[in-house]
Amino acid sequence: MKKITEHVYHVGDSGCSVFLVNTHSEDGLVLIDCGMSVEMIKSITKVGLKPTEIHHCILTHFHIDHIGACHDLKEYGKNIKFYAHHLDAKAIEEKGHDSKTAASWYNIEYIPISLEKKITQDGEILHFGNYDFKCIHTPGHTPGSICVYLEIDNKQILFGQDIHGPFYPAFDSNLEDYQKSMKKLLNLDIDILCEGHFGIFQPANEVYKYIKKHMKINKP
């Protein structure tokens, strides 16, 4: 559990990095992805937060290392609401998409959950507390990949979980879409990039460099 800004935390890594935003409101705590095991979530008590205060979880895409713990997360509250892009929704809400979700790679049984809301618009905003969680559609890694953009604590933070890829036909990856998505991100002012597997990048020029590097590696 590590503080990134006053209200934003890196909870830890379980499959992917899991991030948490404390809205200090009736919306409680918001998770960005939930990783593969809820064990790690317990560590939020170290900074005085309670797992039962998690009310929302935004899923950046349908991969098992980002969604595997969703079902177990409900042990902290039956009313935790999940959000994802509609193009990735089927694999999250139904069984039988194990090569798409990569559950078959990990030899894990995925237990589907239902989404409170499916994101359909690019830039759709989820309001939690006083904050706007802007869901930017960034297809490429998967068709319904989103990055979450948040202005908080005088910083502009991007939760860009799988900006690095990888790209496979089994995921319905598309490198042309990816290039367009990354160009979209380069047009944003981003002070801090919270990546799903490779750490936290700041300041803005480091974020820019990171995105550019992966655009160069992953050309169509």
Ligand SMILES: [Zn+2]
């Ligand atoms: Zn992924």
